Amino acid sequence: MSATVFPMIPAASKSVWFFGIICLLLVGLLFLMGWLAWSMQHAQFTVSKDGLRLEGDLWGRTIPLKSLKLDEAVVTNLNIDRDHQPKWRTMGTGLPGYAAGWFKLRNGTKALVYVTDRTHVARIPTTDGYTVMLSVAEPQALIDALKRFNHH
Incomplete structure (x- = not known):
């Protein structure tokens, strides 16, 4: 069968x-x-008369020059500057060697971060209650370019 x-x-x-x-x-x-x-x-950051344009991922935007507190902008090393180290990611990407998006810093303030190299960071406060932190090869040159456009 x-x-x-x-x-x-x-x-x-x-x-x-x-x-x-x-x-x-x-x-x-x-x-x-x-x-x-x-x-x-x-990711790249463009300085123009329109302001600081952040291009890269979901968090990109143009921040008008008038919103940047350029007199308080500094170059920082986040390995030493513990107060401004990103602590909590609130909306963004956080991977080893890459942080992008909105973070709460150790000092409790809010920041829009694009950091890959913690030793070369332009830290630029804004009038909107947050700080912009960008890793670039020459952070002082970025700050100087913003100041030049701001004076025109």
């Missing part, structure tokens, strides 16, 4: 839809992670 096969009743279409939605979410997450990885390597 040969074996008799009894197939299972096929799953309802909602099970297939659920699987499809999960797959779409995973593909979307994969694209988001790829875009974040790309933006970590391609």
